[in-house]
Amino acid sequence: MPQSHKCTSALNFVFFSLFFVLAILLTQPASAHFSEGTKVRTILVAEENGILVVYVRVPAPLVFSDLVGKAQVDQTPLESPFLRFEATGTGNRYRLNMSAIAQDTGSFETRLTEALVFSQAGLDLSAKIASFTVHMQRPQSGFNSLSAAKAAVAEPTPRLDPLFGQAMVDYVVHLNSQDPMGILSVHAGYDPLVPGPGVTIDNHLIDARISPPVSLTAPGQLETPVVIDGSPLSTFGHFVFQGALHILEGLDHVLLVIAMALGVGATRKLIYLVTAFTLGHSVTLIATFLGATPSWPWFIPAVEAAIAASVLYAAIAAMIQRSGSLLVFAGIGLLHGLGFSFVLGDILGRDAPDLVPALLAFNIGIELGQLAILAATLGIVFLMKHLAEPALRPVRLGALSGIAILSTWWIAERINGLVYSV
Template sequence: MKPICQRISRTLEIFVFCAVAVLLTCAPSSAHFSEGTKVRTILVAEDGGDLVAIVRVPAPLVFSDLVGRAQVDQVSLSSPFLRLESTGTGVRYRIDMEAVARDRPGFEDRLLDALVFSQAGLDLTASLTGFTVHARRPQQVLDSLDAAQAAVRGDSTSLDPVFGAAVVDYAVRIESPDPAGDIEIRSGYAPLLPGPGVAIENHLVDARTQPPLSSTAPGQLETPVVLDGSRLSTFLHFIYQGMLHILEGLDHVLLVIALALGVGATRKLIYLVTAFTIGHSVTLIATFLGATPAWPWFIPAVEAAIAASVLYAAVAAMVRKSGSVLIFAGIGLLHGLGFSFVLGDILGRDTPDLVPALLAFNVGIEVGQLLILAVTLSVVFCLEKLATPALRPARLGTLAAIAILSSWWVAERLGGVVSAV
């Protein structure tokens, strides 16, 4: 039995060493907020018995098929509605507003074909009723049919907007046999390849119910999304989004792992996890109530502090000093800001149905947190029972990897703070 345990121990040591190397070379510093996040808003409502949709879309998604083809073929982007200009640092595209005015039907067709609406597996016929081109994303929120229609009735910019910053508001009327029924939405164009640091999100507003229902969907809607008017499915959607965020956020995952390895399955773990939960719940809610400063360095500083909290948890676990309830409540405050940056970037403070979305997102975070704890403690339990000599090197190796990686994040994110000051 002893030789078997020794072999397992040696194998785990090699595995941990390799894991450290992989983490150091492959794991990026993934911040929760990116200036490259592009949000498309789609509001669906009934108007006079007809089904209507108002869309606010970043201009590149209206030309995603052309952009994607140019990226694959490595050629210049070509469209009669775009013009190329030289700048001091290179070249960029602008929307040619004169070309849009000359061929308005052609531009309307491109908008109309950007999204496909369907019910019961059948694509629905739609007609464009208006559009407006903005130089940048408007501050006006599309939280109701009246607000959305007012945005579309506004005047387009008179100057040629920069293609990457321009936003288009447009409205379509959809021929539907059941305006109140489930509706499926998907992209009508092939996807483009987002550049480094660019993420695409969709904010979906179902205004056929009162108050309207909000949900989100990542990507370019190559996979259809369904609006069914169900508050239960919307609540479950945000639980899933909360789970997804903490499981995809490597810094959050590593913090919880370090906490579990430092305290183990003890009563103190319950106290510390509860403190962390209360802390991040407070800042997640407070941020949506406007209790965060607008300083340009604030978000990078929070991201650096989150990385430092992971480093603290790893080092504290290595020296068997797990920290106090107050410390982990403070860490929770930091991570709650990180959670809020992601949700706020998509929904915003003025989104309809905000309170249930916040509650469900927070529940999802807790479910994801419990899953991480359960997996970590289960691995520790199995090692204790099956390969006790391997437990210590596996534990210390994992904590060392977390400490090294989080140190790298701290340095990297502090660079972002300096550049923002």
């Protein structure tokens, strides 16, 4: 086949691939780093007088996930003596039936006991509820230390029936363990439910059997077992993985790094830009957890819109071959650090017992993920330069154009969200 035909075929293949990828991306929501629909379940493990004790704070729907999941599949109403159906002018909803819970406490405690399964050495541990309470909504008080968990569970149950989707349940379970300080695993005892649009579920697990306590996070509904072993090293590795995972899952961060790499290539300038970006996001990631950011309702949507604008800037700068100054990319790093902190705030909590090592590990993970993106981008450029050099320029411009189009769409979407938050 003549060389010109090979180049034409390569170009057609590349342009088709770019169109296909862009079409997929445009069908996906512009994921923000903070979601008001994030639901957090906290599990704190302690040893008290030779007894393995677990304190749990859980959104009420997860206590009934088997029933919710069945109702979703069968398209039928929820059926439980502990739930009360309520018709309103704006739609139908459920409430926890506090009267029914008070009249049949034993059955409700059984449901709590079976919601999570704890195991050691491959054997499930028998469990007994020591006490529980219900909150109308997620309490402002923390649940990240043994003293805080004890205080939360001791609070009185509400007189009113809380909304099912907003209610939280705190409870204490005693496990029959021969080795209270041994490795513990936990997984869901009920089938998972299907979260609604924009709703994510995270689990914050704290091992308070050692001093200082260590924590880790796990996404989803614990369909697969998670190990709690009290190891600071494994916890550090866990947050390194979380940092790498969240930059790779954050499409706006990925596209920014790709635009930076395509803008200056494998040059010394790229090292300078990446360093400036890294310093910037490290500063705000740490500062946010020290309480240096405001709590205005419009602040997070404004940051998300600015992050999208920074991606557009990087794409345009790369297209016109103006890489941008170090100060500009340090400022962009400040914005993206806020975005990372919103994610870490959801999965870790700003009053976590091992906040400093978790912050350090998460930041290291971000850097590793960033290096992986750079390596992949520069590797593709290197291969194309040696195998299909005529296609390199149009492919580069096509990729940057796609990034610019997508980021423009994000800006419009996020500004719309910002308007509603003001």
